[in-house]
Amino acid sequence: MTGKDDFDLQYFLPYLLNQAAEEASIAFQKVYKSRYGMLRTEWRVLFHLGRYGAMTATDIGERARIHKTKVSRAVQRLEDRRFLTRERIAVDRRSERLELTATGQTAYRELSQVAQDYDRALMSEFSAEESEMLKRLLVRLAK
Amino acid sequence: MTGKDDFDLQYFLPYLLNQAAEEASIAFQKVYKSRYGMLRTEWRVLFHLGRYGAMTATDIGERARIHKTKVSRAVQRLEDRRFLTRERIAVDRRSERLELTATGQTAYRELSQVAQDYDRALMSEFSAEESEMLKRLLVRLAK
DNA sequence: ATGTAATAGTTGATTTTGTAACTAACAACA
DNA sequence: TGTTGTTAGTTACAAAATCAACTATTACAT
Numbered sequence: 001m002t003g004k005d006d007f008d009l010q011y012f013l014p015y016l017l018n019q020a021a022e023e024a025s026i027a028f029q030k031v032y033k034s035r036y037g038m039l040r041t042e043w044r045v046l047f048h049l050g051r052y053g054a055m056t057a058t059d060i061g062e063r064a065r066i067h068k069t070k071v072s073r074a075v076q077r078l079e080d081r082r083f084l085t086r087e088r089i090a091v092d093r094r095s096e097r098l099e100l101t102a103t104g105q106t107a108y109r110e111l112s113q114v115a116q117d118y119d120r121a122l123m124s125e126f127s128a129e130e131s132e133m134l135k136r137l138l139v140r141l142a143k
Numbered sequence: 144m145t146g147k148d149d150f151d152l153q154y155f156l157p158y159l160l161n162q163a164a165e166e167a168s169i170a171f172q173k174v175y176k177s178r179y180g181m182l183r184t185e186w187r188v189l190f191h192l193g194r195y196g197a198m199t200a201t202d203i204g205e206r207a208r209i210h211k212t213k214v215s216r217a218v219q220r221l222e223d224r225r226f227l228t229r230e231r232i233a234v235d236r237r238s239e240r241l242e243l244t245a246t247g248q249t250a251y252r253e254l255s256q257v258a259q260d261y262d263r264a265l266m267s268e269f270s271a272e273e274s275e276m277l278k279r280l281l282v283r284l285a286k
Numbered sequence: 287a288t289g290t291a292a293t294a295g296t297t298g299a300t301t302t303t304g305t306a307a308c309t310a311a312c313a314a315c316a
Numbered sequence: 317t318g319t320t321g322t323t324a325g326t327t328a329c330a331a332a333a334t335c336a337a338c339t340a341t342t343a344c345a346t
Binding site for chain 1: 150151152153154155156157158159160161162163164165166167168171187190191194207208255258259261262265266268269273276277278280281282283284285286
Binding site: 182210212213216235236237238 | 302303304305310311312
């Protein structure tokens with residue numbers, strides 16, 4: 001015991017953030033997993049395409065900070081399930097334009113709505129100022 | 144476009160928490176990974192034993208909310224590296240008392256110090272009130 | 287034009303996690 | 317004592333993440 005041993009894991013920010021993230025994610029995860037058989041990365045890719053429109057895999061990776069192999073596999077699975085289509089881009093045939101199908105858009109709208117409701121429920125634990133503050137601080141941390 | 148499409152992933156709490164957690168964890172992760180070849184669960188187990196003294200795997204799992212298979216594997220690896228010892232408990236021979244070796248304690252002290260410094264550096268982005276508020280809100284979220 | 291480097295995306299090998307089933311020990315109770 | 321149920325911890329197998337190497341294409345410099 002060195003005298004500096006009063007440091008508690010409870011208050012170590014990375015630990016705290018991970019615990020909170022896990023706790024906050026779990027119930028929503030069950031929705032996209034059970035209802036659509038989706039993984040987290042797939043839900044994110046779906047969301048990006050639904051919310052911001054057609055784009056390439058690299059675009060998604062940059063926006064969402066997801067590694068390209070994860071994006072690649074998520075796109076593959078979403079295509080298998082007919083949630084999106086790919087189209088080689090003429091001016092740069094290495095990349096492809098990803099776009100949601102009607103099915104994909106429906107899934108996006110439904111999940112997006114669930115997410116909004118879920119978010120509101122989570123935030124209802126806090127006052128308006130607290131919610132605002134929390135998100136603001138988290139945005140700063142996430143850079 | 145339904146009119147409710149103004150919902151942005153940026154402000155979806157689970158997403159935000161995950162991004163912040165990832166960002167906040169990465170640099171510290173490199174320390175225990177490169178310096179001790181440890182995984183996150185191993186660092187947590189080590190920390191619990193160092194901070195709170197000898198206990199069983201179940202105790203650790205409950206305190207840190209880690210599933211028993213993860214604890215089991217972390218303990219195994221920590222034992223392999225001579226960071227801890229096991230001893231069957233006489234009154235209940237199913238469970239074992241886990242205790243850090245001298246090597247384990249040294250690693251704990253060093254990592255614990257790094258963690259404290261790291262935490263302070265992270266929090267230095269914020270004012271004292273903001274830091275306090277952030278942690279308080281996160282504790283509530285993590286339940 | 288041609289060689290070299292960079293980029294988009296995929297694939298394969300390895301590591302790590304998650305889930306379920308398992309063994310061993312204990313508890314409770316007829 | 318024997319039966320049934322529970323708990324501590326491990327193991328096996330499947331699912332997923334990580335990392336490096338790979339193909340195809342484009343960009344750039346000579």
